[in-house]
Amino acid sequence: MSHHPKIHPLDDPEATPVHPTAPLVPRGASRSEHGDPTKDPLTQRPQRFVPLAPPRKKRRSCCYRCVCYTICLLLLLVVAVGATIGILYLVFKPRLPDYSINRLQLTQFVLNQDSSLSTAFNVTITAKNPNEKIGIYYEDGSKITVWYMEAKLSDGSLPKFYQGHGNTTVIYVEMTGQTQDASGLMATLTDQQQRTGNIPLRIRVNQPVRVKLGKLKLMELRFLVRCGVFVDSMTTNNVIKIQSSSCKFKLRL
Structure with missing residues (x-):
C-alpha cells in the first residue's frame, strides 16, 4: 500500500504581503512635515463663518x-x-335756580287781512337763586319766546341784571310777534278752547349767564328754561288765568 506524501503550505517569500485592515498607528497620532496627509486642502473646502446679526434693540419713535x-x-x-x-x-354747594310763570297778559291778538296774526304778551317771571355763596350775572343776548304747538307767537328778551346770594327777582318781559298764514292756526286754537276749556302754551328762555363764586367770575354759560303753561282763554287786554304751569331747567356750556 503506497503512502502519499503530505503537503504542508509553506510561506512564499515572493508572495505579496497581506496588510492588516487596521492601521498600526492610530489616525492622527503622527503628522508629516507637510501636515496631516488625511486632510487634503484641494479636496476639502474651508468652513465659512457667517457672523450673526446683533439683536435688534427696541426703539420707540x-x-x-x-x-x-x-x-x-x-x-x-x-x-x-x-x-x-x-x-x-x-x-x-351749588344748586340750580328756580323759575316760575306768575302772570300772563295778552295785550294784542289780531288776525289781519293778509291772514297774519299779530300778538303781544306781558309775562311776569319769578327767578329764585337758592345758593348762599353763588351769585348770577344775567348777560345780554337772552331770548324768550311763546309758542302754540309748532307756531311761534311772540318773542322778547330778558333785562341784564345781577342776582345775589339767596335772592328772588321778579322779571317783567314784553313780547311781540307776527305769524304768517295764521288762518288755520286761529281756527285750531278756537276749536281747542271750546272743546277742552284750556289752551296749552310753551314758553322758552335762552339766557346767557356768568356765575360768581366768591370773588371769582366764571366763564359764560347758558340757562335753558322750558315752561308748559295751560291758560283758560286768549282774550286781549285781560290777565289770562294760568290753570297750571311747570318749568324745566338745563345748563349748557
Whole structure:
C-alpha cells in the first residue's frame, strides 16, 4: 500500500504581503512635515463663518413718545380739573335756580287781512337763586319766546341784571310777534278752547349767564328754561288765568 506524501503550505517569500485592515498607528497620532496627509486642502473646502446679526434693540419713535406724554398730561389735567370741581362743590354747594310763570297778559291778538296774526304778551317771571355763596350775572343776548304747538307767537328778551346770594327777582318781559298764514292756526286754537276749556302754551328762555363764586367770575354759560303753561282763554287786554304751569331747567356750556 503506497503512502502519499503530505503537503504542508509553506510561506512564499515572493508572495505579496497581506496588510492588516487596521492601521498600526492610530489616525492622527503622527503628522508629516507637510501636515496631516488625511486632510487634503484641494479636496476639502474651508468652513465659512457667517457672523450673526446683533439683536435688534427696541426703539420707540419720537411720535410714540409724544403720544404717551400727551396722554399722560391729559390724564393729569383731567384729574386736576376733577379735583378742583370736587373741592368747589364741597365749598359752595351749588344748586340750580328756580323759575316760575306768575302772570300772563295778552295785550294784542289780531288776525289781519293778509291772514297774519299779530300778538303781544306781558309775562311776569319769578327767578329764585337758592345758593348762599353763588351769585348770577344775567348777560345780554337772552331770548324768550311763546309758542302754540309748532307756531311761534311772540318773542322778547330778558333785562341784564345781577342776582345775589339767596335772592328772588321778579322779571317783567314784553313780547311781540307776527305769524304768517295764521288762518288755520286761529281756527285750531278756537276749536281747542271750546272743546277742552284750556289752551296749552310753551314758553322758552335762552339766557346767557356768568356765575360768581366768591370773588371769582366764571366763564359764560347758558340757562335753558322750558315752561308748559295751560291758560283758560286768549282774550286781549285781560290777565289770562294760568290753570297750571311747570318749568324745566338745563345748563349748557
